[in-house]
Amino acid sequence: MAVTATAVAAMGLAASPAAAAPTDTTAPRPGGTCTAADLGTRHPYIKSTEVSPTITHFKGWYVTEGTTGNHTVTTSTQTTITVSVGLNNNIEAGFASETLGKAGASVGLNVKLESSSTSSESNSVAWNFNQPGYYGVYKGTKKVTGTYGSLNCNRVQQDDNSWALEWIEGPGNGSFTTYTTLEEGAVRCQDQVPAGSIMAKAQTLLDCGSAAAKVTRPAGAVAPTEKQKQDRDAQRPAPTAGTSAEQPTKTTATGRNARALTCKPGAYKIAVPGKPLSWGAPVLAADGVRLRPSTIFSAHLDHWFLCNVTENNGVLEASLKNWGNGGCATIPAQNASTERAALQTAPCKEDDLQRFTIYRDVPGSSKIGVQNKYTGSMMGHDRYADGEFIRQYSGGRQDGTGTYDLTGV
Known part of the structure; x- marks a missing residue:
């Protein structure tokens, strides 16, 4: 009616x-x-x-x-x-x-x-x-x-x-x-x-x-x-030049002039707590960072330097430079807004896509969480398996699989 x-x-x-x-x-x-x-x-x-x-x-x-x-x-x-x-x-x-x-x-x-x-x-x-x-x-x-x-x-x-x-x-x-x-x-x-x-x-x-x-x-x-x-x-919102008023677009992070990184002494593994797999950088540029076992053949691809480190109120920010391939961990610019985009390495430069916030457990524990500065997403993995990609998740992995160990080597 x-x-x-x-x-x-x-x-x-x-x-x-x-x-x-x-x-x-x-x-x-x-x-x-x-x-x-x-x-x-x-x-x-x-x-x-x-x-x-x-x-x-x-x-x-x-x-x-x-x-x-x-x-x-x-x-x-x-x-x-x-x-x-x-x-x-x-x-x-x-x-x-x-x-x-x-x-x-x-x-x-x-x-x-x-x-x-x-x-x-x-x-x-x-x-x-x-x-x-x-x-x-x-x-x-x-x-x-x-x-x-x-x-x-x-x-x-x-x-x-x-x-x-x-x-x-x-x-x-x-x-x-x-x-x-x-x-x-x-x-x-x-x-x-x-x-x-x-x-x-x-x-x-x-x-x-x-x-x-x-x-x-x-x-x-x-x-x-x-x-x-x-x-x-x-x-009606006023449109800006070249952009629809109703469809705001995310600007791409722009790399500033490249310069040498200042890295802390010693390298680290970023490992799954209590298990043998850790972040391993790719050999091929088009591949991504994956969970890998550490062996004598790892060629330092599972070793990372913390570079250009800053600390604010107990929170670390750093670039993650790989010892094995010399590249820095990054979310590719074209995938910045993509949920579950795979972490990769690229030539190191001043770029917020290559900067990561590191959240730490209480002293005495090596557990950390890793967040990309530009995208705000947390790093994690879908499942524990050899070869599994490290990916970004906007809210992190609520089952705890985004918590890693940062251990010196």
């Missing part, structure tokens, strides 16, 4: 309300405790949020005596919302999806957790108009935006000079955009609607003070007024 426009307006309801999402009280928080298995993981936390009713599709529609009843109205796109986390709108399972889930929970809304755009939604609205009048036919949503931080596990010195593992803020802050399920409806100037609702937002676009709302008109579409055009333009 069709619901009338006036009934919806009176109740303050829309066709597809978003249900509240539960709040996760067990999520990692800054200063909370973590374990050695968490060294290779990464989690978002929400720093700020804003919810704004937004009209995505709209059409002025005039209903005269004798033309009431069911109509299917094709609306025009008012504004476009694209789901994004940071500069990435290709949302896959992992850190980005977890960010959006926590954002929705923080405001009590079910939001889109995957790649999506309101422009891909149908713009057709079927509605039962039971009274004549000037209507705004709309689709709209609650746009949720805000900022997030990145939490990583690392050792922190306590007031009594002991050490403990805690969640700290790591690199990877940014902003996000998502939205709730689109709602649709029709509203008249004289309808009483809840303040701050999507319907109220649509009513402002109706331009109720204009002559279009008052004069006798033939039934059907009403051309947008100047105010509607201005409001529509104001909601």
Whole structure:
């Protein structure tokens, strides 16, 4: 049974309300405790949020005596919302999806957790108009935006000079955009609607003070007024040169002028704890870093130098130079935004794709987690096997397989 426009307006309801999402009280928080298995993981936390009713599709529609009843109205796109986390709108399972889930929970809304755009939604609205009048036919949503931080596990010195593992803020802050399920409806100037609702937002676009709302008109579409055009333009983001306003692109990390690396004395293995396989650099340039056993034939391909090392609040940052092939570990620029991209080696240079943050266990333990500085992703492997690639995972490997041993050789 069709619901009338006036009934919806009176109740303050829309066709597809978003249900509240539960709040996760067990999520990692800054200063909370973590374990050695968490060294290779990464989690978002929400720093700020804003919810704004937004009209995505709209059409002025005039209903005269004798033309009431069911109509299917094709609306025009008012504004476009694209789901994004940071500069990435290709949302896959992992850190980005977890960010959006926590954002929705923080405001009590079910939001889109995957790649999506309101422009891909149908713009057709079927509605039962039971009274004549000037209507705004709309689709709209609650746009949720805000900022997030990145939490990583690392050792922190306590007031009594002991050490403990805690969640700290790591690199990877940014902003996000998502939205709730689109709602649709029709509203008249004289309808009483809840303040701050999507319907109220649509009513402002109706331009109720204009002559279009008052004069006798033939039934059907009403051309947008100047105010509607201005409001529509104001909601559209201004495009930048060479880039779609709705499709932000991730810039490629640019290598700065190459210079010699300053490496710490001694080399290291980056090994799976308690097992014989460790990171081994490729012999062929097109191959990737793989888990390999150490043998007399390894030719130092399983030995790594820590170079251009810096330390900030107990967190190390370094380039990982391989002894055997002379290259530095890197995520290839063309794969920077790809989940599970394989780690490779390339000629060493000043490039954030070749810089890694190293999170450490308490003193006395050699366990570490490794994060690429540019992509923010953690290093790990799909399964324990000879020849398995070391890959990047935006949220790390939650089963602990992204935790390694850094041991001197």
